[in-house]
Amino acid sequence: MSSSLRRGALAASVIAVSIASLAACGAGNDSQTLQIKPDNAATSVGDIKIQNAVVVTQPDRESTGPAAVSATVFNTGDTAQTLDAIKVAGVDQPAEIKAAKGGKLTIPAGGSVVIGGKGNAVATLESSREAVQDGNAQKVTFTFSKTGDVTLTAFVVPAESYFSEYGPSEVPSASAEAPSGKPSESASGKPSASASGTPTDQASASASASASASESAGH
Numbered sequence: 001m002s003s004s005l006r007r008g009a010l011a012a013s014v015i016a017v018s019i020a021s022l023a024a025c026g027a028g029n030d031s032q033t034l035q036i037k038p039d040n041a042a043t044s045v046g047d048i049k050i051q052n053a054v055v056v057t058q059p060d061r062e063s064t065g066p067a068a069v070s071a072t073v074f075n076t077g078d079t080a081q082t083l084d085a086i087k088v089a090g091v092d093q094p095a096e097i098k099a100a101k102g103g104k105l106t107i108p109a110g111g112s113v114v115i116g117g118k119g120n121a122v123a124t125l126e127s128s129r130e131a132v133q134d135g136n137a138q139k140v141t142f143t144f145s146k147t148g149d150v151t152l153t154a155f156v157v158p159a160e161s162y163f164s165e166y167g168p169s170e171v172p173s174a175s176a177e178a179p180s181g182k183p184s185e186s187a188s189g190k191p192s193a194s195a196s197g198t199p200t201d202q203a204s205a206s207a208s209a210s211a212s213a214s215e216s217a218g219h
């Protein structure tokens with residue numbers, strides 16, 4: 001057998017072994033590929049599953065504005081449930097929850113709800129920068145009408161990059177400088193004379209003086 005044929009046979013053998021190894025990794029309920037889990041907060045209790053839970057802070061790290069909780073909630077049961085509360089460890093007040101169309105946030109039977117993002121439900125945490133800091137991993141408890149409390153640990157991230165659309169809807173902006181309300185001043189720092197009225201008054205006084213002089217001369 002020529003050297004080129006031997007190299008070809010060897011390459012074919014390596015490819016066959018590689019395919020067999022990949023097939024073994026992906027086969028069965030205990031396959032290695034099924035052991036890979038995404039690096040985000042997810043949990044399941046009863047009929048409720050929560051995925052992609054994060055706490056999203058203001059993009060400006062110096063801001064003391066509100067933060068937001070973002071997650072996707074699934075209800076695999078036969079009965080709809082309402083999400084009654086979201087509590088983040090270290091924050092005194094629970095999040096303010098608003099459904100996309102108003103009213104209570106309901107997760108329909110066999111359905112799901114996205115919290116965070118344009119057009120979706122929102123869960124806002126009031127100013128809590130001291131308790132919620134970027135890089136933390138904090139416990140978040142979702143309370144449902146039927147399942148009760150479902151707790152997981154979620155990362156705290158700023159509203160940047162992938163999370164820019166899921167951050168708090170209220171982002172503080174620099175307020176415009178209010179007018180002082182004081183009269184304008186001249187370059188010397190003293191209030192400038194008003195342009196209205198003064199020249200006219202002087203002209204009138206001059207005309208009156210001229211008329212009086214003429215009458216005196218006539219007599």
